Amino acid sequence: MIEYLLSIFQDHTLRTVLLGSGILGITSGILGSFALLRKQSLLGDAISHSALPGIAIAFLITKSSSPIILLSGALIAGWISSICMMSIVRFTKIKYDGALGIILSVFFGLGLVMLSVVQKIPDSRQAGLNKFLFGQAATLLKEDITTMGILSGIALIITFVFWKEFKLLIFNPEFGDSIGLPMKKIDILLTCLIVVAIVVGLQTVGVVLMSAMLIAPASASRQWTNRLEIMIILAGFLGAMSSVTGTLISSKTSNMPTGPIIVLVSFLIFTLSLFFAPKRGIINKLFCTYKNNLKITQNILLTYIYHLCNSKDSVGLTELMKKNPCNSSKKLIKILKQMENSNLLQEHSDKWKLTLKGVKKVRKLQLEGDFYD
């Protein structure tokens, strides 16, 4: 095991790539959380696709495929597309999903046009462009990492500085307006940061899959906590874990593109979180719901028998069927028997009455007006 870790650290290319993936994971996890809470999860999808014309035009203008140039092109295109999106939602009756679809397809279409122009140019440097379509973490160079690192660093610092304002933006923008904060500008700032996160990740996972990195780690971390601070930090951590694991797996397997593996790892983490998270997780929920529903039905029946027993000594099955909250007599009998086992009821020749314990329980329920014990 130790040798394996050492071998990773000694492999220079792998080290670079892992660092890049890690940065991607952290940034997209953190900024993805904001997008998620604002119901803007698919924004990543739209902006990733919109980046394409920016990249192509940047290349055409500067004839250079240096990552800084291309990323700047992507940033500008991403920024323009998010403005277009906001305008569509603001000025027309078209809703958010429609605006996303329009921007995504039109900008990407424009990008394809630009790309075909680029491909006519007999210039070998255009090979770098393909990285942006599908991502190839394995070809990340030191300069790429540096650029990614700087951009992410700036984004994270800004996030930290504007933490309170972003929190307000997510939960209660009107209040922010009322106390004089420039909520619109903060909105634009957050969107810009999300664009940066996307652009940073494009080289690693590519256009189509970048949206997954904004959604999966954030959705996964959401299942574990209700506290914003913890959710965001956990999302960053889960994002980094997915990227790093995915990169390692893809480096050890032949013919395996990095992007899809990272996405699948993050989806796996999400699914595990969905099922196994305490309190919110599905397994826990199913169990609790079942238990609660059982309790509810028991309490209803118990209270009913209590009232009936005021005028009679014990209650027969046919009486109970009239009330029957279970909609099936087999289920009713099962629940009655369960209550008998817990010593809440006594049965005598097919008639039921409350035990002392049962009476105490009903009285307690009525007193506290409580629905559960």
Add this chain to the structure above:
Amino acid sequence: MCKKALEVNALTTAYNNNPVLWDINVDVPEGIIMGIIGPNGAGKSTFIKSILGLVKPVAGSTKIYGKPYKSIRKKIAYVPQKESVDWDFPTTVLDVVMMGLYGNIGWIKRPGKKEKQLALDALEKLGMKEYCNRQINKLSGGQQQRTFLARALVQDADLYLMDEPFQGVDALTEKVIMNLIKDLKNKGKTIIAVHHNLETVLEYFDWIMMLNVKCIAIGPCKEVFTGENLAKTYSSSQAPYQSFVVKKDRSIYKSSILRGEKI
């Protein structure tokens, strides 16, 4: 001899393990106008939705005119809250009203002249006939509500379930709607409406059901609509969620649950 329009037995509904309706047992006779009142989150809309099968209860059952809901569908008309639809949908008032007849027409077949006439008649009763070709995104709140009522009217049902029909409408519309409801009652129909304005309860309704997760009281207004019952209904004026959610600070959970969102 009074038939029972609605029989509810032990109806219990929970959302996310929080009870919204608890052990509701009511019998509503036919031929009356009944209002349902209670604080926010008390389960009033959920009550109607549970009857219609739009929400699945944890326990209990309902019967309408003695039969389970599915077999007597054609005798029930539902008027949802007008906020529940997107009024930007490209259609006309007449078209919306005719939608009420889609259940009768059946799959695939087109609505014909007969349906169109029925729709126009319903619109006339609500004073909306001249708006029949207007696009629905140009309607005021009152006009929207009247369109929905025409849609219910056209179904010629026996039981009408309305969710906040007087919410956000002008005074004229309120009068028109109330006249319609009284008219229906005179024809022997039964109307149950979720209501929010306590001042008009005695004027509008024969019976009142006071709901706050449990059924606090139900019966003729004169007997049941008392100060004591009102106090009991509105005493825990916060949404019941507050009492049943663990009292830790849950920043994301609380604010969005109260807004009814899922994240």
Add this chain to the structure above:
Amino acid sequence: MISPQFEIQLIAILTSLACTLAGTFLVLRKMAMMSDAISHSILVGIAIAFLYTKNIHSPLLIIAATLTGLLTVVLVEILKNTNLVSEDSAIGLVFTSLFSIGVIIISKYARNVHIDTDAVLLGEIAFAPFRRFYIGNIDLGPKSLYIMATILLVNIVFISLFYKELKIATFDPSLAFVLGITPSAIHYGLMAIVSITAIGAFDTVGSILVVALMVVPPLTAYLLTDKLKIMIPLSAILGILAGVLGYRAAQLLDVSISGSMATVSGIMFLFAFIISPQKGIGAAFRRYKKTKTSF
């Protein structure tokens, strides 16, 4: 002899018609991004079917792809119903995962085949005339033509038969449920249509143009009219214009045909955005001035 250019434009017209028809109800249901999701996720269905039959022209691919499209919708619904993720997160999670599986399968096992992910995304309608449809020895024209024509027919039949059901299931699903019209059946039916259309079209025009055609012309029509009966044919016309003008522009400028079509549809949308009566920017601006002057 019919020229390939004519055939290409004919295919483009048929594709636009099929896409805009399916897309109109999709956008009215506020599920525009489902077109993106389905057109990406069908890759995995095609990949698996291809692994099985090793024949890229096998009809099994179309069936597998349709099933995958439906699977996407089902998975999204399941995730939504857990109440633990929002709808757009669910869509994003499902289609990216499925697409990833597809890419992995192709990269590992089908490297050298015509299906490569470029083609899935980008498509190349220019190749369509070269894949012809033969009965016996008679060349009946490009295969895509017949495929798209059939799909278009299916779409037209579905929309006409279930027109009122689609209307009510979109406008007021609770009422539909209460009236006994099952909105979920309509939902899945529409999604099946969207899947089939996406498959038929992706081979010729690629996933992104499928999204463009399903979403942009209908939304452009949505800005220009208030009546559903006009919106549907209007979006069809806009779709055809995008197809034909896009193709001509691509020929003229020697650029990507799909990209050009998508861009043209975008330009048309921009026009509608500005000039739309009461809904566009121009109108909002005019209203603002009017209130200012009357004040």
